[in-house]
Amino acid sequence: MSTDIDLSDYQTRRASLIDEDRSLRREFISSRLRSAKEIEADKIVRKIRALEAETIWQQDYPSIPHPFPGMEFLTGKSIIMRTKIFEILSKMPKGALLHAHLDATVNAEFLLELALKQPGIHLRVNKPFVASPLSENLPEFRILPETQFSNLLSLADVSYTPGSWISLQNARKSFPTHLGGQDGFDSWVVGSMTINPAEATFLTSTGLIRVEPIFSEYIREFFRSSIRDGISYIEARINFLFKNMYGADGQENIPHREWLVMFDRIMNETKAEMEAQGRPDDFIGARIIYSTIRFITSEELEWYLEDCIALKKEFPHLIAGFDLVGHEDSLHPLIYYIKPLLRFRERQREEGVDIPFIFHAGETLGDGTQADINLYDAILLGTKRIGHGYSLIKHPKLMETCRLMGIAVEVCPISGCGQRLTSSMPMHPLPVLLNTGVPVALCSDDPAVFGNMGLTFDYYQVLVASEITGLSTLGALARDSIEFSTLGEEEKKRALAGFERRWETFVGDIVE
């Protein structure tokens, strides 16, 4: 009898401890009540998840030893795509995409198609073509002025010397039959722009993208494919370097303002397209986080900050913020740029503009290293959000600051795995952020490189790697991606209202 009383008392204390421990999770602190339909949909999704963990994830796949939900993405992707959960999530409204590098947002096949329309696009290889294994001989791309068009006909020609440019169209047409002909060419080029599980290393497709006529169509496809995945608003990081954009004439002379003009035009065309389809909620718009790279000097940064201010003044609706990108462990830390960064705030006051910092910081496994320490500087400099923030969980004071000040972390689950910060989702710090109530927006980072196009794959990985996380958690994450965007209050309201309409339909469809 006494044990029975103890037991019920124990169970009460236990339930309340668990609740208290999870009380900071943002799906629980929302003032919004979950609808009966959402609660039911959440249960259904949990059931399917449990079932698929025992079935699809337990089968034998010859090339995938020991598969499990949340496993390293590149290896597990083919299994993910067979699941019902993936099918469901692909229809989920995702809110905003707040962290993606424009140059890695459109799939490589599409980019190649765009490039093949431009007769000026050339490629070269830097090792003897015939002697080298194809996969180790990477192509380099550039658009050339008409006067420099190459008359070379084939990479495989004995007369081809490494380093010589050949037109993309010719190289493709003449690609040797024993290497697969034109299909072989396509796989080779596409493969050079993506990574596979064995070699998690980056390759740049910048030579194809930063060409005026390609750039605008590339952006259009980025918007369209995002919309297909349920993303309704985008803040894209674009790297601005002094030149870095070619015209159709092969001259590297397209000024930064022209990039924004293109971006604006395509955004407006895409909005009009969606309105014409009666789907205005499905695309609110897009903005740019002006980014430059941490290899520039502190003096050079001053020029970019002024460039950013000038662009903000001309396109106030397009510039969302400023960031410094690039590998944090090896490039300059934020503190190196501290003088111009502090000065930037004064300059903004002088010019009457507001450009929040939205810094990459803590994208590292280090503890007390310069990349880890970037987190202190990002926060002291007033960053609006933190890109990656992988090492944030090591910092109790900074975690508290993020929670209390509403600094969201742009968590990129799949990119984190691809970059070897973690080898699978169960090792990812995301659950710590969620349980501690730090706002999080799930992001795709470099989807064209890792193959996680859209946000469905990222939401999938997060959902299947936790027993706590459910459909309501994903909904809260999607709402927070809008909440912690740089949209103004009115725009946010409209975006959230649109999201709620779509969410209602989404959970309704699951229940039916």
Next chain:
Amino acid sequence: MSTDIDLSDYQTRRASLIDEDRSLRREFISSRLRSAKEIEADKIVRKIRALEAETIWQQDYPSIPHPFPGMEFLTGKSIIMRTKIFEILSKMPKGALLHAHLDATVNAEFLLELALKQPGIHLRVNKPFVASPLSENLPEFRILPETQFSNLLSLADVSYTPGSWISLQNARKSFPTHLGGQDGFDSWVVGSMTINPAEATFLTSTGLIRVEPIFSEYIREFFRSSIRDGISYIEARINFLFKNMYGADGQENIPHREWLVMFDRIMNETKAEMEAQGRPDDFIGARIIYSTIRFITSEELEWYLEDCIALKKEFPHLIAGFDLVGHEDSLHPLIYYIKPLLRFRERQREEGVDIPFIFHAGETLGDGTQADINLYDAILLGTKRIGHGYSLIKHPKLMETCRLMGIAVEVCPISGCGQRLTSSMPMHPLPVLLNTGVPVALCSDDPAVFGNMGLTFDYYQVLVASEITGLSTLGALARDSIEFSTLGEEEKKRALAGFERRWETFVGDIVE
């Protein structure tokens, strides 16, 4: 000018934010002032660590691709042993060892030597000996009564049938020359009791250890080797199952109290040995955490709890606490045993004894899984410490409870890697615990299996994987291992005083 002022203001705020963020670290909250010598020794160690990261850890090792400090232990061990840091740490006083499973604490070579002295020890294999690759044909051990001694002479004999016992001595003497003769036999047996990087799976040497004459000498070697490594006090987990110990006569009939009598005798002999050497500080003593395994039923647990109480009454100085061990993800969770565990507290009151729970909990990558949820039950049941607590960092409320209530986490850095919870130290949750001020004791868990004998390797891995952690951090961890032991106040004082004397010498030696 204004930027200069801003800058110095910024630097001040930055330093104070970093300080505040790290202010919970236990090396900073100690009332004990660091001596000038310790500060100097800390600096020296940091210098050597930085130098070795650039030299020894950057060299090419044919069998070790991309080595780095803190890498997966089994692969990196041979590099660790070449370093000056390892040499220094091997001389460091380590305080207490609070988490080690007795059956995996003595190196396999030594155990084999002990076993070879017992003519009754037999072995068998369960696959045809000649046909199977040696490494896949694992030996099983048992002591047999004299009436059942085997007259088989060789495993390699054509007449040997799998499953037949053969005496250990004979099997060794007759081991085929083409398999390396007696040396080949020794490597085979030792290999079967340890793991290598390729196959992180456990094997039991229990059949050799749980034999009365071996058991006591095994314990003696455990104590001696721990003392050689600078460990001065031990709380060892011993698995108690109903029978589970053989006499020299081959009968499985040695009662639990005899195990404690042996433990007590060897402990006293070891203390006397150290006193005779004029080193009484070097071995304070040892206790037992009575453990049984999570595969028993809830009803069976009642018997073990009563057995534990009876042993505590007879040997109050030996029983330190109670634990349930075994793989948390697959065996029974704590909540399954809740009735007898709650009843245990009443029974202790009735019997006038105090046996704290010292539970394994959260040794998992899961989020909200039963192993993760064990943490709530461990804490609600009043656990004195938490074994592993790998998933604790996901629980803000429990982290706070551990910090405020002084519940230490027994962190086993190398075992965590060996068991694939993490693939290297930079992914380990330890820095989160340290920065959040949760008390930690570094432990070796199953050193004979992973090859991390003593605590030097564990301290090494922790030191080289963080820029924040220094010699003073290791000192604080060692002090906490004493502080959070089950020693009484007076014993603790004596142990800490002894530690301080040794620490003073240790840092003095580094400076010289």
